[in-house]
Amino acid sequence: xxILLIEDNAALAQGLKVALTKQGFTxxxxxxxxxxxxxxxxxxxxxVVLDLGLPDMDGLQVLQRLRKLQAHxxxxxLTARDQVEDKVKGLESGADDYLPKPFDMAELTAxxxxxxxxxxxxxxSRITIGRVTLHPQxxxxxxxxxxxxxxxxxxxxxxxxxxNAGKVQTRSTLESRLYSWDEEVASNTLEVHIHNLRKxxxxxxxxxxxxxxxxxxxxxxxxxxxxxxRGSGAVRLHLAQFRRGAxxx
Ligand code: CA
Numbered sequence: 001x002x003i004l005l006i007e008d009n010a011a012l013a014q015g016l017k018v019a020l021t022k023q024g025f026t027x028x029x030x031x032x033x034x035x036x037x038x039x040x041x042x043x044x045x046x047x048v049v050l051d052l053g054l055p056d057m058d059g060l061q062v063l064q065r066l067r068k069l070q071a072h073x074x075x076x077x078l079t080a081r082d083q084v085e086d087k088v089k090g091l092e093s094g095a096d097d098y099l100p101k102p103f104d105m106a107e108l109t110a111x112x113x114x115x116x117x118x119x120x121x122x123x124x125s126r127i128t129i130g131r132v133t134l135h136p137q138x139x140x141x142x143x144x145x146x147x148x149x150x151x152x153x154x155x156x157x158x159x160x161x162x163x164n165a166g167k168v169q170t171r172s173t174l175e176s177r178l179y180s181w182d183e184e185v186a187s188n189t190l191e192v193h194i195h196n197l198r199k200x201x202x203x204x205x206x207x208x209x210x211x212x213x214x215x216x217x218x219x220x221x222x223x224x225x226x227x228x229x230r231g232s233g234a235v236r237l238h239l240a241q242f243r244r245g246a247x248x249x
Contacts (some may be wrong), residue, residue, distance in 0.1 A: 001116050002177055004045035005029045006036035006062065007078070008055050016049070016108075017180075023109050024139065026157055028180045031055075033062035040069055043176075047115055052079040052090070060093050067094040074115045078103065115138065122161050127162045134162055153178055154197045157190075 003020065007013040008031045028045065030036050033054045040048065048066060055205065061077065067077060074096045079086070082100035090098045097111050103228045113136070127134045128173055132144045139155055141148040160177050161169060171190060179185050180206030189203070 001119075002026045002028070002043075002046045003111075003112070004036065004039055004043065004048045006031075006033065006048060006054065006059075008032065009051070010116040019105050020109070021180075022113070022152075023112075024136065024152065024159070025112065026156075026177055026180050033057040033059065036062055037065055037069065040066055040073070044070075045073070046119060047074040047076065047112070049076050049078050049112075050134070051094070052077060052081055052086075060089065063090070063093045063095060074119065076108075076111060076115065078108070127159070129162055129165055132162070134159055150197065151193075153193050156196060157193050 001024075003025050005016060006012055006028055007016070007029065013029045013031070017029055020027050024045070028043065030039055030055075033056050036048070036050070039045070050059055050063060050066075054062065059077065063075060063077070066073070075094065076097040076099065077095045078099050078101060079088045079090075080101045081090075087098045087100070096115060099111060100106055113125065116136075125136050129134070132142050132153075134140070135142075136159060139152075141150055141155065141158060156176065156178055162173060174190060175183065175185060178190070
């Protein structure tokens with residue numbers, strides 16, 4: 001889940017970025033309303049966390065312009081304005097949620113998860129495909145009863161693939177979910193994560209084939225890897241199109 005944070009307090013923004021990244025979000029930060037608006041046009045984040053006291057324009061004005069740009073993109077207001085009328089004004093101007101400062105990090109995370117579940121259409125935050133269950137809130141992946149040890153990025157990659165099971169994921173989509181702008185991404189980094197995911201997740205199969213992106217799907221029984229006993233309900237996370245080709249891999 002890619003969050004754009006529009007916040008002019010650099011220390012707070014840095015703290016939020018670190019904390020939310022630990023929770024599995026990818027966070028990009030801008031410090032002004034104008035920069036925020038430009039970024040939404042070009043980077044299409046999944047959601048925005050918006051401060052109202054910004055140096056160049058009022059946050060409510062930013063909110064209204066964001067709404068015109070992206071009618072359905074979730075926006076959470078995070079602000080020192082804590083009066084009921086401020087909250088009403090924010091929600092009436094198109095915010096999806098409103099959290100006054102000072103706030104508790106756990107509460108912010110919980111509220112972002114609610115928005116995330118609404119976005120992904122998964123009301124129960126667990127995602128299960130076959131015998132594989134991923135618990136976003138606990139950063140846990142289970143194969144049957146067995147816990148799988150995955151790094152943060154491997155977890156995020158698997159989560160993105162499982163949330164979008166059946167849909168082809170392009171390399172650029174995956175990278176935008178896994179990395180923020182200021183992170184250097186080596187050209188083969190995604191392949192390394194996929195390799196590790198395949199190695200570490202054992203019987204979860206990520207199978208490279210000749211195609212251009214990645215897809216996670218429930219394998220039909222006849223399509224299961226021969227190493228997996230038939231009827232085990234195991235899942236093949238299918239890597240379609242990951243060959244070096246059009247995208248300069
Ligand atoms: Ca501010």
